[in-house]
Amino acid sequence: MNKLRLSDFAVGIFVTTTTRKGIKKAIKNGLIFINGKQGYTSDYITGGELLELYQPEIKKTKPLIHIPIEVIYEDDYLAIVNKPPGILVSGNKKWTIENALLPHLTKSTQKDALQYPEPIHRLDYPTSGALLIGKTISSTVELNKLFESRAIDKTYLAVSIGKMKHEGIIDLPIDNKNSRSFFNVLNSVVSPKYNYFNLVKLKPETGRRHQLRKHLASIGNPILGDLVYGKEGFILKGKGLYLHAYSLKFTHPFTQEIIEINAPIPKKFKKLFSFE
Template sequence: MILIESHKVPKSEDHTRLQEYGVGIFSKNPTKSGLKKAIKKGLVFVDGKLASTALFIKGDETIELFEIENNKREFHFPLEVLFEDDYLAIIYKPAGILVNGNSFATIDNALSQNLQKSSQSDAVRPRPVHRLDYPTSGLLLTGKTNASIIALNKLFENKEIQKTYHAITIGRMKQGGGIDINIDSKKALTQFKVLQTVKSERFKFLNLVELKPKTGRKHQLRKHLLAINNPILGDKEYYIKDLILNGKGLYLHASSLEFTHPFTKEEISISKELTKKFQKIFST
């Protein structure tokens, strides 16, 4: 068996059965039925011990999800590696490929053949620790050890990883500010700054915008920009009628990651230049 995901339970005074608590904590088995099957197959451990559906979670435990190694096929897909050490790696995800999920052609399935195996005692198959949408390009952070995956998830929870995106948006915008609009009844905040604006015959104005999400809601940037009537160019899900660009993909790019390395304490700052389709509209 190989470890594929790990979850650190926060401290709590509530006691909850594992099969209820564990729903949604793992991307591989997000549903209650999927988790129950994994437990019955002996693929879930709590604090290093085989778990059962009757187990109560009390807080501060480490829940680990394993899979049978022979069931995992590698997806042979070359990835650009921008940073790598014994604990973690940062790779470039092209637009038009899934990070993970039920599909075989995912970044998750391509990581092992692109990254060096960690020499640490708790080395695991490399795993993404956050997501980028299918049409979004940019930097993706991955963990290579059990401790690293837990530590990086904690950095995200504590908002200690600064992510910067760039997008091309439609319509006239003010030069900068914050978008403070709830998403799915949860607080969501995005800071934005317009770097350049050009006139467009079809869209009137196009803007190169720097975006800094302060929360991590699903599709946050895309939803927030549509909410202020400046949708992202090429977005076919969050758009204004008659302002859809076909055939060019989504103009959203995860351009930089900044954080303190949880083990070496090195200040990590990695950037990736805008793709050619951005550069055809804006010279940067």
């Protein structure tokens, strides 16, 4: 095909924006992307390119709550925060991490900046640790793609109970779906009541609901403080779940830098194990 300017070629190819005026406005607002990069009026289309049209964010009002949230990484596209235990990431409830983010993050200067930053993935209500946040429309799209393709390396720390072999793979299906977790015991200490406490490094290959909790319970080594999957008579109450999303590692979808961020280890872990 003969090369055409983006503003000419894109007319009529998108269902939601069909007019030349609408296309030019979408380009001006940074909503049309060519092969994953923002398109401009001066760009030419020669054939074979992937064109994507993002919808402008609808201005809305969310309830804002005030809780302390530690920001452990931030740039113009994304952020990583240290989620406190005992709060939902998102949902229809008022008290969520999503509703508490705005005062803690700097608004993106990108044209497709989100009115409200969005968590990209979920951590269980009782789980603490590294939570990835999108600050622009395009970053939420690209970061979700990284999760879907399993291109984000996630590492968790947990304290399990009972005697445990040094390392292994757990392949227990969850909800009739293949699920796999890798574990490595970093340290063990004797416990009069629980036999052993184990500091375990966990790497989930898949992302099923409650996967790590179910997998460790399935081999007889439930996570300390797990009120759902723990062994009856060996459930520690009042201290929360000893499961922490320790690190995230991935290639930044816009700067191409390798991002590797560790979330600070909770004090309750340090009371059981040395982390020098």
